[in-house]
Amino acid sequence: MSSANLLPLPVLLPLLGAALTLVARRHRRTQVAISLGVLAASLAVAVTLMYRTHEEGPIALWLGAWSEPLGIALVADRLSALMLLVSSFVILVVLVFAIGQGVADGDDDSPLAIYFPTYLVLSAGVSNAFLAGDLFNLFVSFEMLLFASFVLLTLGGSGARIRAGTTYVIVSMVSSFLFLAAIAATYAAAGTVNLAQLSLRLPDIDPTVSLALQLMLLTVFGIKAAVFPMSAWLPDSYPSAPVPVSAVFAGLLTKVGVYAIVRTQFLLFPDSPLHHLIMIAGLLTMLVGILGAVAQPGIKRMLSFTLVSHIGYMLFGIGLASELGLSSAVFYIAHHITVQTALFLITGLIERVGGSTVIDRLGGLAATSPVLAILFFVPAMNLAGIPPFSGFVGKVGLLQAGAEDGSAVAWTLVVGSVVTSLLTLYAVAKTWSHAFWRPRAEDESDRAFALPTLTPSFGRLSDAIGAVVAAQRPSTPIAPPPPAQPVERPMPPLMLGAASAVVVFSLGLSLFAGPLFAYTDAAAQQMITRDGYVKAVLPQEGP
Numbered sequence: 235m236s237s238a239n240l241l242p243l244p245v246l247l248p249l250l251g252a253a254l255t256l257v258a259r260r261h262r263r264t265q266v267a268i269s270l271g272v273l274a275a276s277l278a279v280a281v282t283l284m285y286r287t288h289e290e291g292p293i294a295l296w297l298g299a300w301s302e303p304l305g306i307a308l309v310a311d312r313l314s315a316l317m318l319l320v321s322s323f324v325i326l327v328v329l330v331f332a333i334g335q336g337v338a339d340g341d342d343d344s345p346l347a348i349y350f351p352t353y354l355v356l357s358a359g360v361s362n363a364f365l366a367g368d369l370f371n372l373f374v375s376f377e378m379l380l381f382a383s384f385v386l387l388t389l390g391g392s393g394a395r396i397r398a399g400t401t402y403v404i405v406s407m408v409s410s411f412l413f414l415a416a417i418a419a420t421y422a423a424a425g426t427v428n429l430a431q432l433s434l435r436l437p438d439i440d441p442t443v444s445l446a447l448q449l450m451l452l453t454v455f456g457i458k459a460a461v462f463p464m465s466a467w468l469p470d471s472y473p474s475a476p477v478p479v480s481a482v483f484a485g486l487l488t489k490v491g492v493y494a495i496v497r498t499q500f501l502l503f504p505d506s507p508l509h510h511l512i513m514i515a516g517l518l519t520m521l522v523g524i525l526g527a528v529a530q531p532g533i534k535r536m537l538s539f540t541l542v543s544h545i546g547y548m549l550f551g552i553g554l555a556s557e558l559g560l561s562s563a564v565f566y567i568a569h570h571i572t573v574q575t576a577l578f579l580i581t582g583l584i585e586r587v588g589g590s591t592v593i594d595r596l597g598g599l600a601a602t603s604p605v606l607a608i609l610f611f612v613p614a615m616n617l618a619g620i621p622p623f624s625g626f627v628g629k630v631g632l633l634q635a636g637a638e639d640g641s642a643v644a645w646t647l648v649v650g651s652v653v654t655s656l657l658t659l660y661a662v663a664k665t666w667s668h669a670f671w672r673p674r675a676e677d678e679s680d681r682a683f684a685l686p687t688l689t690p691s692f693g694r695l696s697d698a699i700g701a702v703v704a705a706q707r708p709s710t711p712i713a714p715p716p717p718a719q720p721v722e723r724p725m726p727p728l729m730l731g732a733a734s735a736v737v738v739f740s741l742g743l744s745l746f747a748g749p750l751f752a753y754t755d756a757a758a759q760q761m762i763t764r765d766g767y768v769k770a771v772l773p774q775e776g777p
Contacts, residue, residue: 237286238295241308242483243279244318244361247272249696252354259347266333269350273357277322277386288753292626292760292770294367307367307428307771312757313564314364317493320568321364322483323739324575325357327732327745331579332478348385364488366769369427372494376413376458379487380406386479387471397474405467409457416450423447430771433501448503452512454500458491461549462519465542469526472541473534477582480534484541485575489567492548496718499552499759500560509553510643516549517647522655527661533581533591533669536661537574540617543654544570547632550647554635562631565751569616569624569743576613576736580606583725583733584669593668594662600670605771606725608668612737616744618659624743627751629655667699 251272257262287293292311300306310318311617332349359378366372380403387399419483423443424435436444453464460468470490472480499506530536548570551563581591588596600607604765616623633651636644661663743750 237283237290237293240279240283240286241293241295241310242297244276244283244322244365245358246310247276247279248354248358248361249348252351252358255350255354259351262347265347265350269354270333271324271387273322273326276357276361277319277326280315280319280322283310284312285312287312287315288431288756292766294770306371307430308365308371309367309429309767309771310365311767311770312491312760313496315590316564316568316753316757317364317489318361319359320571321359321486321489324571324736325353325482326335326738327359327458327735328478328482328485328575328579329353330735331481331582331729331732332476334726334730334732335478335582337728349389352382352385356585360486360490364493366716367429369420369429369432373410373413373417375490376406376410379490380410383483383487383571385485389474389476389479399471401467402471405457412450412457413454416454419450420447422633428771429497429501430768433768434772436502444503445507448498448506448508451502452495452508455491455494456515459488459495459545459656460519460542461515461545462542464520465519465523465545468542469535470737472538473532477585481575481578481582482670484537484578485571488541488545489571492545492552492567495549496552496560496563496761499555501764503765504555504762504764506555509555510641511553511688513553513643513647513730516546516553517650518546519543520546520650522663524654524657529655530661531592531594533584533593533665534578536593537577537581537663540658540661541574543658544574544617546654547629547651550651551632551635553647554639554644556639557755557758557762558631558638559635560633560761561751562628563753564754564757565624565631565747566628568739568750568754569628572736572740573613573616573625576733576740577610577617578734579729579733580610582612583729584610586729588669593665596669596772597672598670605727607666607739608732610670611666613740614662615659616740618656618662620659622744624740624747626751627747631751658704660710678719687768 251268254268255265256269283293287310292309294307294309296305296307298305332353355378359375359382362370362378363375366375383406384399384403387402388396398449417427420432423439424432426432426435436447456748457464472483473484499512520543521540523546525537527536527539527543530539547566550562551561551566553558554560583606584596584599585591587606588599590596612623616625619625629651633648636648636651734762
């Protein structure tokens with residue numbers, strides 16, 4: 235089979251699977267078999283595409299019977315193939331985790347009939363975003379993600395999930411409106427929305443217009459990637475979702491926004507004057523996110539804030555606009571997808587064994603489940619950037635690229651990156667120590683009340699202030715709820731196996747960090763030169 239003919243498969247296979255699982259909604263075993271088969275095939279295609287693009291260069295396919303400049307182009311290069319491979323693996327493993335959770339909890343009341351087709355649509359949207367060769371097809375990908383995300387976020391119909399889903403949808407609809415406006419403005423200015431054609435035409439338009447288009451696209455993708463100050467929606471949305479949903483969201487959805495920033499910055503605006511602005515946004519995202527993480531009493535919200543924080547590392551490398559900076563950013567994206575997914579899945583196991591994800595209500599889990607303690611410890615240290623893990627390798631690459639840049643903004647980011655890494659270590663070490671190492675509290679009923687924890691989360695500040703005022707009033711002391719008691723039940727094998735697989739995959743990134751960094755170096759060089767991408771899409775117009 236021609237390499238180009240493989241390009242539609244990561245999108246078409248999940249969509250076909252979604253249709254089949256919807257037809258088989260009354261037969262859950264059939265849904266499971268179809269979903270696993272489709273996602274396994276997509277993973278195999280991603281592996282093949284990664285090999286083919288590395289050996290042959292960028293691959294393009296024009297769909298439909300339209301002439302090439304007007305049709306829909308799917309394009310794969312080293313960057314998109316790597317993102318496709320990592321995302322396909324994560325999506326497959328998280329589905330296995332979800333199946334294990336459903337089997338352990340009983341399938342009778344679980345919304346699997348809705349879950350499987352929606353999850354496959356989400357997979358198709360992610361793949362389409364990585365392969366999209368024009369802005370409008372990228373917009374379609376985001377809309378597929380929006381539809382699937384809202385359904386998955388609100389599974390179960392609880393009030394917290396509906397509120398979180400509503401917030402997510404409102405923010406996403408605003409960004410979609412801005413994206414449509416940006417697409418219209420781009421077409422009006424350049425006469426096309428094809429990325430390869432835009433890379434040839436945008437240098438010839440008015441610089442002020444080009445700058446305005448860049449700012450519009452950065453705003454849209456910054457919302458998708460949860461870049462500060464457009465990140466307040468994320469910590470309230472992800473923790474309320476079911477564990478498999480929050481895991482795949484945390485691992486992938488923000489990275490789709492980061493990928494879009496990388497693709498448009500280096501293909502459409504290579505000589506942008508906004509590189510320092512991107513780095514400043516990265517610094518603020520790092521610091522605000524990690525300060526929020528340190529203040530959180532729950533593991534899910536702590537991880538949600540670290541997710542925001544570590545988007546800043548990726549922006550650091552993008553803003554440097556150097557080959558080493560971009561290579562380190564791509565390496566860090568692949569690392570962060572796996573580590574963040576692993577931590578959310580393991581948090582689901584912690585909740586299952588310990589009965590809660592609130593840190594102060596946990597304790598002694600290392601004695602209860604040593605395997606779980608190790609599973610959490612490894613990706614937590616990886617996230618903090620402790621050597622010899624891949625997080626350390628990626629951060630060293632970013633620091634080296636910042637030092638080579640030598641500007642005041644770059645050196646400020648170097649310092650900010652180190653501080654963020656230390657605070658990340660503090661946040662995850664505190665969580666591990668409280669949840670796994672210290673003994674579980676037996677009785678806290680002698681405490682009259684507990685002062686509320688103030689967090690940076692918008693919309694909860696007034697509630698926290700009201701709780702503080704109420705605590706000062708003379709009244710009958712109210713004892714806090716007793717600490718959660720361990721749940722004496724084994725971890726389901728599928729759930730444990732899926733979480734372990736992601737941890738092992740992240741360790742593989744550490745073990746093969748050298749070859750992976752060589753691959754991302756080649757990907758960065760390919761993106762900076764742009765020639766191969768343009769020639770693959772427009773062989774007659776490429777430089």
